[in-house]
Amino acid sequence: MRRGSSVLGTGLLAWVRHRDPGYVVLRRAVRLTLVASAVFYGGRYGVGDATLATYGLFGAIAMGAFAQVPGSARKRAGILVAALPVAWSLVVAGTLLAGNTWAATAGMLVIGFAVAFAGVGGPRLIGLVGALQLFYILACFPPYQPETLPQRLIGMTLGVVLLAAAEMLVWPDPPPVPYRQRLADAADHLAVFLDLTAATVCGQRDPHEWEAGHAAASEAVARLRLADLPPEQRPTAADVEDRALRACVASMQVLLIKTARLAAKTPPPGPSPDVAARLLTGCAGTTRAAGRALRHGAPAVTLDGLDALIAASERAEPRVPTARDGTVLVPQLCLDAATLSVAEQVRILAISARVAAGAPAGREDAAAGAYQDLFANRRRDPWTLYWQQFRAHLTIRSAPFQSALRLAVALAVARAVAGALSLMHGFWVLLATLTVLRTSAVDTRTALRPAVLGTIAGAVASGLLMLFANRSIIYVVALPVTMVLAFTVGRLLGPAWAQAAFTLLLTFVFAQLAPGGLQLAEARLVNVLLGGAVGVLAGVLMWPRGTRRELRHNAAAALRASGEVVVGVVEAALGGERPDGALERGRRAVVLADASYAQYHGERPDPRTSRVDWPSVLAAGHHALQGAESTLYRNPPGCLAGWPEAAAQLRGVVGRLRSAYDRAAEQVVRGDVPEPGLTPVHCVDELGAIRPILGERGRGPSMRHLAEIQMFLANCTDGLTRLRPPAPLRPEVARRGSGP
Numbered sequence: 001m002r003r004g005s006s007v008l009g010t011g012l013l014a015w016v017r018h019r020d021p022g023y024v025v026l027r028r029a030v031r032l033t034l035v036a037s038a039v040f041y042g043g044r045y046g047v048g049d050a051t052l053a054t055y056g057l058f059g060a061i062a063m064g065a066f067a068q069v070p071g072s073a074r075k076r077a078g079i080l081v082a083a084l085p086v087a088w089s090l091v092v093a094g095t096l097l098a099g100n101t102w103a104a105t106a107g108m109l110v111i112g113f114a115v116a117f118a119g120v121g122g123p124r125l126i127g128l129v130g131a132l133q134l135f136y137i138l139a140c141f142p143p144y145q146p147e148t149l150p151q152r153l154i155g156m157t158l159g160v161v162l163l164a165a166a167e168m169l170v171w172p173d174p175p176p177v178p179y180r181q182r183l184a185d186a187a188d189h190l191a192v193f194l195d196l197t198a199a200t201v202c203g204q205r206d207p208h209e210w211e212a213g214h215a216a217a218s219e220a221v222a223r224l225r226l227a228d229l230p231p232e233q234r235p236t237a238a239d240v241e242d243r244a245l246r247a248c249v250a251s252m253q254v255l256l257i258k259t260a261r262l263a264a265k266t267p268p269p270g271p272s273p274d275v276a277a278r279l280l281t282g283c284a285g286t287t288r289a290a291g292r293a294l295r296h297g298a299p300a301v302t303l304d305g306l307d308a309l310i311a312a313s314e315r316a317e318p319r320v321p322t323a324r325d326g327t328v329l330v331p332q333l334c335l336d337a338a339t340l341s342v343a344e345q346v347r348i349l350a351i352s353a354r355v356a357a358g359a360p361a362g363r364e365d366a367a368a369g370a371y372q373d374l375f376a377n378r379r380r381d382p383w384t385l386y387w388q389q390f391r392a393h394l395t396i397r398s399a400p401f402q403s404a405l406r407l408a409v410a411l412a413v414a415r416a417v418a419g420a421l422s423l424m425h426g427f428w429v430l431l432a433t434l435t436v437l438r439t440s441a442v443d444t445r446t447a448l449r450p451a452v453l454g455t456i457a458g459a460v461a462s463g464l465l466m467l468f469a470n471r472s473i474i475y476v477v478a479l480p481v482t483m484v485l486a487f488t489v490g491r492l493l494g495p496a497w498a499q500a501a502f503t504l505l506l507t508f509v510f511a512q513l514a515p516g517g518l519q520l521a522e523a524r525l526v527n528v529l530l531g532g533a534v535g536v537l538a539g540v541l542m543w544p545r546g547t548r549r550e551l552r553h554n555a556a557a558a559l560r561a562s563g564e565v566v567v568g569v570v571e572a573a574l575g576g577e578r579p580d581g582a583l584e585r586g587r588r589a590v591v592l593a594d595a596s597y598a599q600y601h602g603e604r605p606d607p608r609t610s611r612v613d614w615p616s617v618l619a620a621g622h623h624a625l626q627g628a629e630s631t632l633y634r635n636p637p638g639c640l641a642g643w644p645e646a647a648a649q650l651r652g653v654v655g656r657l658r659s660a661y662d663r664a665a666e667q668v669v670r671g672d673v674p675e676p677g678l679t680p681v682h683c684v685d686e687l688g689a690i691r692p693i694l695g696e697r698g699r700g701p702s703m704r705h706l707a708e709i710q711m712f713l714a715n716c717t718d719g720l721t722r723l724r725p726p727a728p729l730r731p732e733v734a735r736r737g738s739g740p
Helices: 002-019 021-047 050-065 073-082 084-097 101-121 129-139 146-169 179-201 207-222 240-263 272-294 304-315 330-356 373-379 382-392 399-420 427-436 441-468 472-487 489-493 495-513 518-541 548-573 580-600 614-634 644-669 683-688 691-697 702-721
Strands: none
Touching: 002 021, 021 050, 021 146, 021 472, 021 489, 021 495, 050 129, 050 146, 050 495, 073 084, 073 146, 084 101, 084 129, 084 146, 101 129, 101 382, 101 399, 129 399, 129 427, 179 207, 179 240, 179 272, 179 330, 207 240, 240 272, 240 330, 240 614, 240 702, 272 304, 272 330, 304 330, 330 614, 330 683, 330 702, 382 580, 399 427, 399 518, 399 548, 399 580, 427 441, 427 518, 441 495, 441 518, 472 489, 472 495, 489 495, 495 518, 548 580, 548 614, 548 644, 548 702, 580 614, 614 644, 614 702, 644 702, 683 702
């Protein structure tokens, strides 16, 4: 018998270990059960105050089960305590509005939207949305007892504070892998790839080794995609640090593409490859230093060495590479431009890493040009930064705005229904709506079935228990066990099991607060059915197809804005104004497109929409924006003014590129796979077409500006041609091409 029990216990532990690596769910269930049991039993039987016990229990459950807070144990505990003032205000508001159904409904509409929309402020806020909604929901139902407000606040505070203490002291979770670590690992792989590229430029490295380095760097950068991470782990906050981390991601993605493009082309003859190789080696060193800076405790990266190498490369003689007969060496000119473009991208990465590491602004940062807004943000009030982020989403085209409005309307309708019908424990209706509502009608209907089945099973089990063993001592003993089951087995086995266990938990709680008998099980079932029906109705009537339509429209808007930015860069170089307005419109469009994709990523796949390679579509917008900023920094407005031949050539290229952006946008709106109909642009080919007039410009900087702008247009073209990802380009195959 003992042997059989041992085998059963070993098998159960192995099952839990398989389902719950690191026992993360089990750890949190144990902490939550201890805190919730202590505050509930202490309030109910120790102090004899049912209100204090109720709010203490639900304060712990709300923050422990419905909140997904990121970070280490200490950081999570700090966030829970910092959220207390907001939770107090919601309980106060709900308590004061509970006396009138329509006042409580209006409050639910306003507070429901405000709390849900606050999630656009970052992972710490979005992780608290569900918990904060519950504080108002619980308090806004009768009985109207404002005199119990002190007990409500004390109970809730005890539950949250004890849970925060348990996060640090009771079987704390192992420290999670921070996003900074992912960035640092990607920086290390990119540094190796830059070293291999430096050797490849000089023809001294086996192409197969370069391919292996390219694959490793590509895999490391792919792990940085924010949409592939849980929402609470994404660096999407409006603060300076998360903005800098997002800038690091974008710069690494562009750096990988630019370096691969450079390495895949034939190095021209002459001494220039050595100059390019030295600059690339310096880029590798700066990238490694940026990776070290992203790890906590490492010194901040400096730009002195990289700036010196860039200056030396620009001073290299002859400034405009020419052959002995005076003919301009176009391939060498394009290689120099491509190398300087890579170096500028590394510079962006280093500046972003300095900001993320909290480095004080220094001399190198003052020369950051278009990127010093990262440091300027440090002088702005945090509320200003958050307002900027909220304002970007204050549009009906924003996926978070739609989700917040849908949830607020659904909860308000549920509150009105529960109040009009005077339902017993009517807040269960809103809890069911909050549980089943998703961002599309299909996902909401899918979530409703297990919720109903689980509730029926839990109601039947609790009803049988009340019918045949209706003793309070049984509920007292069974409650902690039910909590562990609800917070572990329910999460590990699926939503139906979770609903069944949670139904038992609620029944056992309210059976100890007031005698209810079988009515408790009946009320639970009726309320869940009503709440689920409200959720399905809201899902059907408000953006039933989810985010896919907005994803198509916002991605198309980002592509069109990118085309406008590219045209603005060329026109600025030819003597026009700096395209600051186009850049700002492009940033807003990319923000909305990114948010739409992040939400779409969590929905049921749509066969038509899934045909599009959305990461590549969004990357085309990111690359155009960041490439535009670096190009404008190195090539100021008017740098090519008064050169009609260059103007005609550049306007021809950018006109075709703008048409390709617009064509791809039209195809994306329809849900078709984008085919821009664009052939790759090569700097060598474009400059070679006007080779006879290049020598007329002498040895001034205008030819370098022309080459760098041509390289920018070539990189943007690459971004569009990657909308249908090609096979990896091998260096020895690419060398049969025409050059950068």
